[in-house]
Amino acid sequence: MHIFYGKAPLTAYLKSIKTTNSSIGFVPTMGALHQGHLAxxxxxxxxxxxxxxxxxxxxxxxxxxEDLAKYPRTLDADVxxxxxxxxxxxxxxxxxxxxxxxxxxxxxxxFDGLENQMEGKFRPGHFNGVGTIVKRLFxxxxxxxxxxxxxxxxxxxxVKKMVSKTNLKVNVIGCPIFREANNLxxxxxxxxxxxxxxxxxxxxxxxxxxxKEKFKTKSAKWVTEWVQKSFENNPLFDLEYFVIADEATLxxxxxxxxxxxxxxxxxIFVNNIRLIDTIxxx
Numbered sequence: 001m002h003i004f005y006g007k008a009p010l011t012a013y014l015k016s017i018k019t020t021n022s023s024i025g026f027v028p029t030m031g032a033l034h035q036g037h038l039a040x041x042x043x044x045x046x047x048x049x050x051x052x053x054x055x056x057x058x059x060x061x062x063x064x065x066e067d068l069a070k071y072p073r074t075l076d077a078d079v080x081x082x083x084x085x086x087x088x089x090x091x092x093x094x095x096x097x098x099x100x101x102x103x104x105x106x107x108x109x110x111f112d113g114l115e116n117q118m119e120g121k122f123r124p125g126h127f128n129g130v131g132t133i134v135k136r137l138f139x140x141x142x143x144x145x146x147x148x149x150x151x152x153x154x155x156x157x158x159v160k161k162m163v164s165k166t167n168l169k170v171n172v173i174g175c176p177i178f179r180e181a182n183n184l185x186x187x188x189x190x191x192x193x194x195x196x197x198x199x200x201x202x203x204x205x206x207x208x209x210x211x212k213e214k215f216k217t218k219s220a221k222w223v224t225e226w227v228q229k230s231f232e233n234n235p236l237f238d239l240e241y242f243v244i245a246d247e248a249t250l251x252x253x254x255x256x257x258x259x260x261x262x263x264x265x266x267x268i269f270v271n272n273i274r275l276i277d278t279i280x281x282x
Contacts, residue, residue: 001083002090006098007140013090014052014141022049026143026170028134031055032072032188033081036178040147043175045086052141053082054092056099060106061129067274072191092141099136106132111161117250118243118265119154119276130155131162138168146170151177151185153263153278154250177278179205185277192273200236201275204268207231208279211242211264215281220244220253220262227266238269244281 004010014024025044029037033055044051055078062068075093082089096104106128109115115127138146148156156174163172178186182202190198207230214223224242231239244253247261256262262281267274 001079001087003079004090004092005094007092007094010052010090010092011140014050017050023144024048024141025051026137026141026146027051027053028137028146028148029053029055030057030071030188031078032074032191033078034178034186034188034190036149036151036186038081038085039178040149040175041082041085041089043173044145044147045089048145050090051086051088052090052092052143054094054137054141056092056094056133056137058099058129058133059096059104060100060132061126063123063125070192072188092137099133107135109162110165111158112165114154114158114161114250117154117245117252118241118267122240122267127155127158130158134159135162135166135168138163138170143170145173147173147175149177150174151187151276151278153247154265157247157250185275187275189273189275193270197236197270197273201268201270203234203237204266204275204277205279208264208266208277211244212279212281215244215262215264220256223264231268236270240267240269240274242266247280 025048027040027044041051041053057071059068106125108128109131120127148159150156160172163170180186182199183205184201207227211223211227227242231237243265244262245251245265246253247263253262263278264281265278267276
């Protein structure tokens with residue numbers, strides 16, 4: 001397997017293997033790889049001549065220092081999983097200095113308001129960090145196609161907006177959410193849950209599924225209040241937000257419009273471990 005810890009040797013290698021017509025698929029990750037990540041890699045391997053995967057826990061997108069400190073780092077296990085999938089995957093596992101060159105700060109972005117909803121409200125500066133690292137990685141790897149999971153749907157929309165506004169030549173592809181046997185959305189953070197917490201976290205997707213059904217006949221306000229009440233009497237879970245929003249603008253739905261696509265977004269704390277999920281309502 002080809003592993004690079006610095007951008008200079010990575011870009012030199014990519015330059016040596018690329019031709020005018022070859023395509024590069026790119027899967028940016030923060031490691032602690034699960035089946036969802038591997039599914040993105042499989043799609044990239046299928047659709048491109050070369051596949052690059054990055055593993056980098058980006059400090060500028062964490063507004064909670066404790067969350068950054070506890071984020072799982074499992075590089076050796078990740079390399080094993082990727083090698084088993086396809087030993088021709090190219091791994092870029094940079095240091096903070098290699099990415100930020102001694103100045104670990106975010107740039108400021110205007111995402112046309114997409115950054116002010118949901119995650120942006122509760123995680124100040126998060127999407128400036130996301131925009132900074134994704135733009136930097138795109139500039140280093142110069143991918144043809146980049147693959148992102150739809151669990152982070154707001155992030156997906158923001159990356160698409162950033163690419164459009166900065167005229168980067170990369171096709172951003174959203175891929176379906178991978179779920180555990182109990183339908184909990186796969187996440188690296190799931191590794192921090194106890195067995196019981198992991199089992200009971202099935203309630204997140206169960207709630208989204210019922211909310212989708214109720215939204216067919218009820219208003220967004222009614223469904224939102226129903227979700228909030230559902231979690232009020234459950235001491236294991238702390239609901240941070242539940243929002244029904246327009247998929248394109250991410251603005252909360254006030255009055256339903258049959259010509260718009262809507263999506264429900266949820267963020268939950270389980271023993272101080274933050275989990276998010278989403279479901280299309282159309």
